[in-house]
Structure formats: C-alpha cells, structure tokens
C-alpha cells in the first residue's frame with residue numbers, strides 16, 4: 001500500500017520518507033536502496049571530493065534506478081555548487097535540500113528541470129527567510145536530530161512553521177518508526193527525514209564500530225554540543241570523550257567523530273535500508289488503524 005501526501009505526489013514516491021543525506025555515511029548504494037524501496041534516497045554533495053567523483057556516483061545510481069533521488073547542496077563559496085548543480089540536473093536529481101546560503105541561487109534552474117528546493121531550517125526566522133527567498137518548502141530540523149540539530153521538538157516545530165510560513169514542511173529529527181511518522185504527519189508534515197536510524201543499515205558507509213555503537217546507544221548517550229563544529233550538533237558521547245582527550249584533528253579525522261541523534265533509542269539492529277523503509281510504512285499503517293479504532297461512536 002502507498003502513503004499519499006503532497007510530497008509523494010510532487011516527487012512520485014510510494015512513501016513520504018526521505019533517507020537523510022549524511023556526511024560520510026550516505027553515498028550511492030544507500031540512495032539506490034532507499035529510492036528503489038519507494039522512498040527518496042539522498043546524499044550530501046560534500047561526500048564527493050571532486051565533481052568527477054560526483055558524476056561517477058550519479059552514473060552508478062542511474063544505472064541502478066530511474067527513481068527520484070535527492071541531494072543536500074551547500075550554497076556557499078567554499079563549494080563548487082554551480083558545477084555540482086549542473087551535474088545533478090543532468091542526472092535527473094529532482095530534490096535539493098539547501099543548507100548554507102541562499103536557495104534562490106538555484107531555484108530557476110531546478111524548477112526548469114521539474115525539481116524542487118527545500119531549505120533546512122532550525123528556527124522560524126530561518127523559515128521566513130527561506131520562504132521570502134522563494135524556497136518550495138522547509139525541512140524542520142528539530143531538537144534531538146542527528147547532525148546539526150535545532151532546539152524545538154518536532155511536534156511543536158512542524159505545526160509552528162506550517163502556520164507561520166504557509167509552506168509545505170518536512171519533519172527531521174527523532175523519527176525512525178512508523179508510529180513516529182504518523183505523529184509527524186498528524187501535526188502537518190508532508191514527509192519525514194530519517195537519518196540516525198539509517199546509519200545502522202547495510203548500505204550506510206559508517207564503520208562497523210560506528211553502526212554497532214548506534215545500535216547499542218540509548219538517548220542518554222547522545223550529547224548536543226557546539227564545541228566540535230561551532231554549531232549545535234548531536235554526537236555519541238563516547239566518541240566525543242575520546243575527542244576531548246585528544247582534540248587535535250590532525251591526528252584524528254571526522255570519521256572518528258560519530259554523530260547520531262536521539263533516535264538511537266529505536267535503533268536496535270543493523271538491517272538493509274529497504275527493510276527499514278518497508279517496516280516504517282507497514283507500522284505507519286498499523287498505527288493509523290489503531291488510532292482510528294480508538295474513536296468510539298457514542
């Protein structure tokens with residue numbers, strides 16, 4: 001059974017689920033598995049060191065699937081975003097998550113190719129700015145999300161942005177089960193971004209130790225700190241403790257710092273990404289049935 005929202009209609013998906021773009025974690029095999037499963041697989045463009053590598057990855061994806069895929073694009077002078085954009089459009093990428101910079105820079109080109117641009121936001125101020133710059137929608141990055149996170153819980157932030165901006169809103173942060181997706185859709189989200197849960201999948205490029213740590217951790221083991229990147233982000237406390245003992249990034253790499261959100265609470269096994277998507281969709285349907293049965297006629 002499919003789950004229909006304005007977002008699934010916009011992109012032609014079976015399920016309103018986005019496999020999150022994750023630095024050093026989500027690459028082509030991850031995007032293929034998730035998109036083939038009926039959701040939207042995405043990866044961040046900085047995962048590819050050169051535009052040649054990006055082109056190759058997109059070729060691999062296109063040989064495996066013609067389903068929609070998404071990317072996270074950094075619209076800052078530090079990244080060759082114009083060239084990256086052209087390569088992505090040529091490969092038929094239809095969904096762009098903009099972070100850093102002005103989404104207006106890419107809107108015309110993306111729209112001309114039938115795609116859409118949603119902006120990552122952690123506050124109403126950022127949401128209004130993105131709306132005024134013409135973004136097609138917003139990604140509400142909530143507290144407890146993996147990676148750079150917000151401060152407002154999903155169930156409050158989504159309806160707040162929706163009401164104040166009038167744009168379609170996608171929920172990101174703390175969603176890893178069908179029940180949680182039902183809650184996010186109930187408060188108005190048109191889709192959900194799932195990150196932390198998908199670190200522990202066969203297709204993620206997290207190291208085996210990182211995947212195991214995500215499976216083992218509880219939400220108490222997740223620390224939010226701005227110390228590492230300058231912006232609040234969530235980390236497995238154990239990897240930060242190591243970092244604090246030996247803070248020089250010359251002897252360590254980003255791969256030693258394990259980001260994960262509070263959804264570690266519901267991440268209890270390493271599975272194929274497609275299974276995570278299928279389980280979420282099935283559990284969503286069950287949750288909706290259970291809720292509708294709870295309404296008694298009087």
Ligand SMILES: Cc1cc2nc3c(=O)[nH]c(=O)nc-3n(C[C@H](O)[C@H](O)[C@H](O)COP(=O)(O)O)c2cc1C
Pocket residue numbers: 020021022023025044072097099120141144145146147148172173174175176193194195196197258259260261262263
């Ligand atoms: C390890 C990791 C790396 C991430 N890297 C990126 C990134 O490069 N670009 C981006 O837009 N979001 C990034 N995110 C955020 C995710 O795209 C997504 O918004 C978030 O994981 C959703 O919350 P959840 O982890 O609670 O599911 C990252 C998240 C994690 C856990």
